[in-house]
Amino acid sequence: VSTVASEAGLLAAATGEATEGTPTLRQYLNRIVGRPDDLRVVSREVRPADFDVTGVLEHLERIDQHPAVLFTHPQDLRGRPAEAALLANLFASRARCAEMLGLDPAQAGAELGAAYAARVGRTVTPVTVPSADAPVHAHVLQGDDATFDALPAVRHFEMDLGPVLTMAHAMRAPGEDFYNVTFAKTFPEDGGRRGGITIHTPDMSRMLREWARRGERVPIVNVLGHDPAFWLGSLALTPYGTNEYETIGGCMGRPVRLTPSVTWGAEVMVPADAEIVVEGEIVPGERTVVNPFGEISRQYQAQELAPVMEVKAVTFRERPIMQEVYSAHREHFLLGLIPREGSIFNMLRRELGNVTAVNLPYSGCGRFTCYISMKDPQEGQPKLAALKTLAAAPMFQTVVVVDSDIDVFKEEDVLWAINMYVDPHRDIDLLKGMREPTDFRAMRDNRLLVDATRPRHIAFPTRPQVPPHVLERINLDEWLANGPQEGNQ
Amino acid sequence: VKRIFWAGCPSCDRDFIVNWELRTGTIPLRCPYCTHRFLADEAARIDERY
Numbered sequence: 302v303s304t305v306a307s308e309a310g311l312l313a314a315a316t317g318e319a320t321e322g323t324p325t326l327r328q329y330l331n332r333i334v335g336r337p338d339d340l341r342v343v344s345r346e347v348r349p350a351d352f353d354v355t356g357v358l359e360h361l362e363r364i365d366q367h368p369a370v371l372f373t374h375p376q377d378l379r380g381r382p383a384e385a386a387l388l389a390n391l392f393a394s395r396a397r398c399a400e401m402l403g404l405d406p407a408q409a410g411a412e413l414g415a416a417y418a419a420r421v422g423r424t425v426t427p428v429t430v431p432s433a434d435a436p437v438h439a440h441v442l443q444g445d446d447a448t449f450d451a452l453p454a455v456r457h458f459e460m461d462l463g464p465v466l467t468m469a470h471a472m473r474a475p476g477e478d479f480y481n482v483t484f485a486k487t488f489p490e491d492g493g494r495r496g497g498i499t500i501h502t503p504d505m506s507r508m509l510r511e512w513a514r515r516g517e518r519v520p521i522v523n524v525l526g527h528d529p530a531f532w533l534g535s536l537a538l539t540p541y542g543t544n545e546y547e548t549i550g551g552c553m554g555r556p557v558r559l560t561p562s563v564t565w566g567a568e569v570m571v572p573a574d575a576e577i578v579v580e581g582e583i584v585p586g587e588r589t590v591v592n593p594f595g596e597i598s599r600q601y602q603a604q605e606l607a608p609v610m611e612v613k614a615v616t617f618r619e620r621p622i623m624q625e626v627y628s629a630h631r632e633h634f635l636l637g638l639i640p641r642e643g644s645i646f647n648m649l650r651r652e653l654g655n656v657t658a659v660n661l662p663y664s665g666c667g668r669f670t671c672y673i674s675m676k677d678p679q680e681g682q683p684k685l686a687a688l689k690t691l692a693a694a695p696m697f698q699t700v701v702v703v704d705s706d707i708d709v710f711k712e713e714d715v716l717w718a719i720n721m722y723v724d725p726h727r728d729i730d731l732l733k734g735m736r737e738p739t740d741f742r743a744m745r746d747n748r749l750l751v752d753a754t755r756p757r758h759i760a761f762p763t764r765p766q767v768p769p770h771v772l773e774r775i776n777l778d779e780w781l782a783n784g785p786q787e788g789n790q
Numbered sequence: 791v792k793r794i795f796w797a798g799c800p801s802c803d804r805d806f807i808v809n810w811e812l813r814t815g816t817i818p819l820r821c822p823y824c825t826h827r828f829l830a831d832e833a834a835r836i837d838e839r840y
Contacts, residue, residue, distance in 0.1 A: 460806055462822045590820045593806050603794040604819060605809040741794070 319574075322554025323403045323530035326576070326622065330371070330388075332400070339368050339397060346374045349387060349455040350464040358390055358627045367393040367631055371622070375453035378464060378493055383453040384440075385577060385623040391529065393632040398639055401529035403554065410710050411658035414642030417552070420530075421537040421640070425550030427557040427570075435560035435573035442615040443563065449579065450493030451615060452525070455625050458595035462604065463488055465594060466579075467626040469535050470498065471522040471546075473569055475511050479544035480570075482535040484626070484636070487523055487579075487610065488591045497591035497607040498583070501739060504541050509583070509608065519583035520569045521610055522562065526576025526624045528553060536640045546572075564613040576624070577617040581610040595629040597637070597666050598740040634667030641668075641694060648693055649673065653686055660709040669698040669742065672709035678702070678754055684730065687750040695736045698744055701751040706764070718753040728752040798834035801826035805835075813838065 318325040324332065333339040341361075347353035349372070357370060369391040377383040392398055396406035399413050402420060432438045442451065454464035466487040473480050483505045487496040498521070500506055512519040524531075534552025539545060546557045559570035564580045571578050588606040596602040626632055638661040649656040653675070660672045671694070673686055683702035690700050703709065703718045723729065730750040737746045755761060793810035799821040806822050808830070818827035830836065 460822050462820060590812070590817065593822055601807055603792070603807040603809045604812060604822075606811060606817065739792075 319528075319555055323401060323528065323552070325528045325574070326388075326526065326624075329401060329529055330369075330622075333369070333397070337368065338366070339394065341368045341370050343370060343372045344374060346376060346382065347372050347387075348376050348380070349453045350376070350378055352456055352459075354387065354389055354455045354625070355457045355627065358630070361390075362630060369393070369397070372453070377453055378450040378489060383623075384451065384617065385453060385526075385621040387453045387455070387625060388526070388622050389455070389625045390627050390630075390632050391624065392532070392635050393627065393630070395635065398529075398533065398635055402533065402552070403530075411646070411660075414639055414644075414646050414659060416643075417533065417639050418643030418647045420552045420554070421534055421539075421548050421643075423551045424544075424547035425553070425556050427544075427546045427550060427559045429570070430558050430560050430573050432560050432563070435558070436618045437571065437573055437575045437578050437616050438560065438563070439619050440617050441563055443613070447612050447615045448493030449487070449489035449496055449612060449615075452489075452493075452577070452579075453623060454489060457628055458601070460593045460601050461595060462590070462592055463490075466496075466523060466525060467628060468523070468525050468624055469532065470500075470505070471524060471571070472505055472508050473520065474508050474542075475515055475517070477542075479542060480546050481505050481508055482524075482545040482549065484535070486591070486594060488589075488607075490589065493612070495581075495589075495609055495611045497589040498610050499591055499594075499602075499605075499607050504539075507541060512583070513585060516585050518585060520562070520565050521581055521583055522569065522571050523579040523581065523610075524572055524575050524577075525579065526622050527572055527574065530554070531557070531572070532624075532636065533639065536636055538640055538644050546570075562614075563616060571616075575618075576621040577615070579612060580614040580616070581612045583608045583610050596740070597629065597633055597668055598742070599629045599666060600741055629666075631663060634661075634663050638667030645671065645673075645690055645693060649686055649689060652689060653682065655682070655705075656686060657705040658709045662712050662715075664712060665697075665699065668696055669738075669740070671697045671700045672712075672715050673700065673702045674705045674707055674709045675702060675754065676705040678704070680757070683752040683754050684750060687730075687752070691732065691735070691748055691750070695748075696738060697748065698738070698742055699749040699751065701753050703753045704755055707753075715753070718755075719751060722753050722755050723751060724756075793840050795830075796835075796837040797830060798836070799824060799826055800828055800832055800834045803834055805837075 372387040375387040395409035399409040456464040486499045489496045530553040534549035558573040560573035561567040562569045587609045591607040593601040646659040655676045687700040732748040802824040804823045
């Protein structure tokens with residue numbers, strides 16, 4: 302793993318890119334090059350379909366390092382040098398996610414979700430550019446040349462069915478003018494001419510049902526590289542009928558530039574600034590076997606049947622960068638938890654007022670556990686906050702409410718509060734018969750609510766603290782400036 | 791939670807997990823280790839406890 306990126310010749314191409322809003326992919330890579338905690342480069346030839354990529358990422362994970370990794374010379378699915386470089390793990394740090402949304406890296410705690418929610422609330426209408434001005438149409442493969450096999454798809458885990466493309470698909474609702482953009486896995490098969498897509502999200506599943514009623518082939522677009530805020534915006538929790546290109550534009554702070562697809566023209570628009578786009582059609586009534594795959598719950602998802610996408614065209618930029626998510630790890634957790642933290646925080650602030658922070662910890666895969674802090678909660682309020690949270694997001698398995706002097710981003714402190722303040726008989730509630738989760742969990746359709754706020758109905762000790770005015774008086778940098786040297790004299 | 795089962799591949803003898811929808815019927819399972827295709831009833835072993 303090298304920290305030298307210049308040889309790739311990939312990162313110098315940020316000139317002439319967007320100047321408003323959040324950074325483009327290449328602008329952001331330029332910003333973090335030379336920061337080894339945030340970007341590493343592998344310049345040797347690698348075989349993504351033979352676990353080379355996840356092998357590197359797993360090594361880094363085991364030493365608690367979470368940089369993005371740019372593989373400049375990956376092989377494609379036929380073992381040839383791929384046109385595209387491969388970028389993984391970009392979203393594996395809260396500080397980077399904050400930066401990618403235009404925040405200071407120090408604003409990676411409670412501010413991150415709130416800032417995200419504010420951004421996606423300000424929708425921005427997309428603009429249309431002609432194909433000639435669309436970077437993603439620099440190269441167009443059609444006919445027999447248009448296959449997934451030209452891409453450096455990654456096989457992640459030992460039991461995975463095969464290499465997978467992990468980024469988002471865009472689909473237009475039939476007879477409507479709005480698009481849904483959703484992360485869904487694609488398993489290439491049949492020489493890369495088609496692939497099974499695991500679509501589980503409610504809105505895209507609904508669109509598929511609407512298309513199925515018409516018995517028509519479904520245009521679908523697999524976007525395999527774009528600006529960081531494009532991906533974060535695509536994960537906003539929006540009601541059906543929302544044009545998610547507008548939501549993404551809000552997140553990016555500038556309009557998404559769309560261009561007519563090469564397959565269907567203006568009938569289906571594709572992101573003009575994408576790195577790579579695969580245009581395809583879902584074949585009505587046809588399904589294929591996909592999975593196992595190591596999924597968000599850090600368990601394998603079982604083999605199942607999924608819709609089939611036939612490839613119609615592959616288009617890409619000059620020297621494209623294909624992105625990929627290291628599933629079942631931090632990056633995967635963060636991509637989904639940031640939008641949820643923001644929307645739950647806003648909902649609780651609106652309805653209860655005294656909620657100070659929300660965290661969906663890595664220990665709950667960023668999906669299944671929610672920590673909430675409240676300032677001076679009244680009797681019953683913690684339980685009410687937990688219930689409101691579960692009503693809004695029934696995928697949570699465990700909701701824990703603590704006082705605002707507990708930092709919900711420090712799991713050790715949350716567990717301390719549970720250990721010291723919780724009387725299981727009084728403070729833990731088991732809700733039975735909620736919606737079954739799609740992920741495998743032994744708790745099945747039951748949920749846990751934990752009120753870990755300090756008991757107020759009885760005399761109870763407080764936490765020890767150094768007087769706050771003393772902490773204010775002591776500037777640590779000044780006091781420690783020459784401390785060790787003096788001590789050694 | 792969807793019901794799953796474990797199937798043992800009759801070719802390479804390694805096990806993998808499968809959704810219950812593929813337990814019966816004519817669609818072959820696909821072994822992720824050796825790509826062998828086989829019907830669930832042809833598996834070397836099945837763990838379908840539920």
